[in-house]
Amino acid sequence: MAFKIWQIGLHLQQQEAVAVAIVRGAKECFLQRWWRLPLENDIIKDGRIVDAQQLAKTLLPWSRELPQRHHIMLAFPASRTLQRSFPRPSMSLGEREQTAWLSGTMARELDMDPDSLRFDYSEDSLSPAYNVTAAQSKELATLLTLAERLRVHVSAITPDASALQRFLPFLPSHQQCLAWRDNEQWLWAT
Known part of the structure; x- marks a missing residue:
């Protein structure tokens, strides 16, 4: 060991x-x-x-x-984090577009510059949504x-x-x- x-x-x-x-x-x-x-x-x-x-x-x-x-x-x-759930967009997005969309959505929600946030997300297994955790x-x-x-x-x-x-x-x-x-x-x- x-x-x-x-x-x-x-x-x-x-x-x-x-x-x-x-x-x-x-x-x-x-x-x-x-x-x-x-x-x-x-x-x-x-x-x-x-x-x-x-x-x-x-x-x-x-x-x-x-x-x-x-x-x-x-x-x-x-x-010190913000956790939110966002409905998935109606159109299918690639990973890069999905990340950009979530970044913009979270930044608008917080009225902050997207570059001042770091976040992680996962797909909700029970609904068509993303669970997002963000921090400065x-x-x-x-x-x-x-x-x-x-x-x-x-x-x-x-x-x-x-x-x-x-x-x-x-x-x-x-x-x-x-x-x-x-x-x-x-x-x-x-």
Whole structure:
């Protein structure tokens, strides 16, 4: 297992950064490490990185512990994204035209320049629509610059999963984390 790629989920929160590293085996996943790194006040405020330099300084020792073969799935605060569903256009579009159409539609919806947005989309399986998630380019650029400074390999940036947050009040007082997994993914909340 020494040469397997660590898959790391990193969640930057207001008071701390939480990370979990796993390695996939033939039939199951194996926990390699987990980290809880306290952050000083005002580094992250309302899901937005305010002091990227201090955040990098805090995370640098952590990043040096990682093996060279790793992939980081970085959680982006869902509160900093916009998620919408748009009906598919009446005419059939190629992938490039479809992307341009969604970019323009989302930009008009937000009254923003299309170049200031980054988005991802998927087809809705229940209706003829696209589910679109968008974020501001500058906020994603901050995350990518941070990853570059830390010399970590980010393979995905996705909105954080807030689905488990509502269950935290029901945990016993000595437990501070809730984790869930299926065959495809892991979710956790702290």
